[in-house]
Amino acid sequence: MKEDILHNLKDISRRIQNACEKAGRNPEEVKLLLATKTVSAERIKIALENGQTLIAENKVQELKEKYEDLKNTPHESHFIGHLQTNKVKDILKYDVTCVQSLDRLELAEKLHQRLSAENKTLEVLLQVNTSNEESKFGVSPNDAIELTRKVSEFSTLKIKGLMTIGLFSAETEKVRSCFKILKNIQQDIIRENIPGVEMKELSMGMSGDLETAIEEGATIVRVGTAVFGARIYPDSYYWDEGNNNKEE
């Protein structure tokens, strides 16, 4: 188990390195985030004890279940799943430093309320639906600037960039166009010069498409299966509107 994870991590850092070389980028510009849904705390710890520092969950329930086991192993924790407004209070208990999946004003309002009450701030990325698939969450590209503007007015939320899940397709150019859309929105927002808004981070690319994402400017790639192996649940369990609402 340990050997597999270490071997896979080496493999991923080689892939990141090669993609950066090909794109003429400095590998230090690209952070590896481990997507740890369904992965046990024990397996996550192996990665954290061997050089990894950044992990993320999709569900508050899993965050909660693993929290005690991981809390004494240094790491940073992001959230990358659909966040229901009734889970906002919970998520703030588990030391999440960045919610990458902020996709609607209502959620921003709820986060701001709780954060204000607790005298805290939170980093956020706006999730954009660049593949135009109904099954994926995210603000539509056309509404991204307006949402950025509105979220920027909440003093507790620090916008650091954008996140997207690319199209699942074997056709690289179709996947690439999702990443290009995100990059273009980033450039548009930068031009708007909105006070308090940083657009440094582009969180895009996963196990299957991280090279393409890096070529298009990713600063965070989110990798699960290529490090920890296949999951028993299909991704639709985490991403589809219908299924996601079943979380208790």
Ligand SMILES: *Cc1c(COP(=O)(O)O)cnc(C)c1O
């Ligand atoms: C699961 C997940 C990933 C990682 O996907 P893999 O294909 O396993 O690398 C990345 N981003 C999000 C939002 C995820 O839910």
